[in-house]
Amino acid sequence: MPLLRIDGVAKRFGxxxxxxxxSLDIRRGEFFALLGPSGCGKTTxxxxxxxxxxxxxxxxxxxxxxxxQVLPHQRPVNMMFQNYALFPHLSVRDNIAFGLKRARMPRxxxxxxxxxxxxxxxxxxxxxxxxxxxxxxxxxxxxxxxxLARRPEILLLDEPLAALxxxxxxxxxxxxxxxxxxxxxTFIIVTHDQEEAMTMADRIGVMDQGRLEQVATPRKLYEAxxxxxxxxxxxxxxxxxxxxxxxxxxxxxxxxxxAGTIVAAAPPDPVKQALVFVAIRPEKVKxxxxxxxxxxxxxxxxxxxxxxxxxxxYLGGFTTYKVKLDSGAVLKSSMANTARLDVDAYSVTQRVVxxxxxxxxxxxxx
Numbered sequence: 372m373p374l375l376r377i378d379g380v381a382k383r384f385g386x387x388x389x390x391x392x393x394s395l396d397i398r399r400g401e402f403f404a405l406l407g408p409s410g411c412g413k414t415t416x417x418x419x420x421x422x423x424x425x426x427x428x429x430x431x432x433x434x435x436x437x438x439x440q441v442l443p444h445q446r447p448v449n450m451m452f453q454n455y456a457l458f459p460h461l462s463v464r465d466n467i468a469f470g471l472k473r474a475r476m477p478r479x480x481x482x483x484x485x486x487x488x489x490x491x492x493x494x495x496x497x498x499x500x501x502x503x504x505x506x507x508x509x510x511x512x513x514x515x516x517x518x519l520a521r522r523p524e525i526l527l528l529d530e531p532l533a534a535l536x537x538x539x540x541x542x543x544x545x546x547x548x549x550x551x552x553x554x555x556x557t558f559i560i561v562t563h564d565q566e567e568a569m570t571m572a573d574r575i576g577v578m579d580q581g582r583l584e585q586v587a588t589p590r591k592l593y594e595a596x597x598x599x600x601x602x603x604x605x606x607x608x609x610x611x612x613x614x615x616x617x618x619x620x621x622x623x624x625x626x627x628x629x630a631g632t633i634v635a636a637a638p639p640d641p642v643k644q645a646l647v648f649v650a651i652r653p654e655k656v657k658x659x660x661x662x663x664x665x666x667x668x669x670x671x672x673x674x675x676x677x678x679x680x681x682x683x684x685y686l687g688g689f690t691t692y693k694v695k696l697d698s699g700a701v702l703k704s705s706m707a708n709t710a711r712l713d714v715d716a717y718s719v720t721q722r723v724v725x726x727x728x729x730x731x732x733x734x735x736x737x
Contacts, residue, residue, distance in 0.1 A: 380429035629700030
């Protein structure tokens, strides 16, 4: 039985259905991410889990008990807000202790618990400081310690790293993951940052217009999206539209409008529509001056498309290229920079061969 079961939950604000009869199971000890564009309903769902909003329909079951009508301070769930919501007039110690005092915990137990939390988030020596005397990363740790102090069964995090710079955000991601594993607690994080979700979460739920479009591990979500929308939302992708033709040995020949016939691996379920989309991630598209040595890689036919480089973006660890094919379509390629100098790089107006295997292609019907 899952720790948390969200069963057919819906929430409306006037004519807007923010969450649309959504169902989801979350396991004990899982780091789960809700990912989606602004306005997709992810924060509304999080607020219903915290008790700040009441669902119009459905049930929220925690350990088998429906908590949809339980007041926020009475449910074993705590929430860390995007702006941290620290009390500016209270010290670090008193901010962390605030919820424990409201729960009327004995003074000696409060002191012990606060000391545990300070050590847990590595704030020793800063207990007497006020929030305005702390860095952004330190304030984030105070908010995290305060959220964990009452030892909730589930910790909800509403874009907790949005205010941090890139370097600090990356190091804090690692700290949060280590902390979650050490505590064995269930974390549910809301974010619009795909890299953040892919880095931290055991599973990701992608939301759009109040509905869950797909729930999967980061790898499956990226490599095997279940729809064109998910494929285009998660990461960068090349999308070619075409009609399915005859194929053999687990392969489909797809006559695309913009790139000729593409041979793609057949999806697990039989294709029911004639019109499909072939999705290829940019890092799967290799570039070379003459193409691969042969048209086959083992038993796999290689798709070869010729064109001219029209754009080059150097991004440190890799370079992205836009190649205008002879057919007129533009294909994106992302290649690792394995040499320190640009001996393997391609320049604008250079003629290249873009190639990829059938297994690099994902066939989508919607």
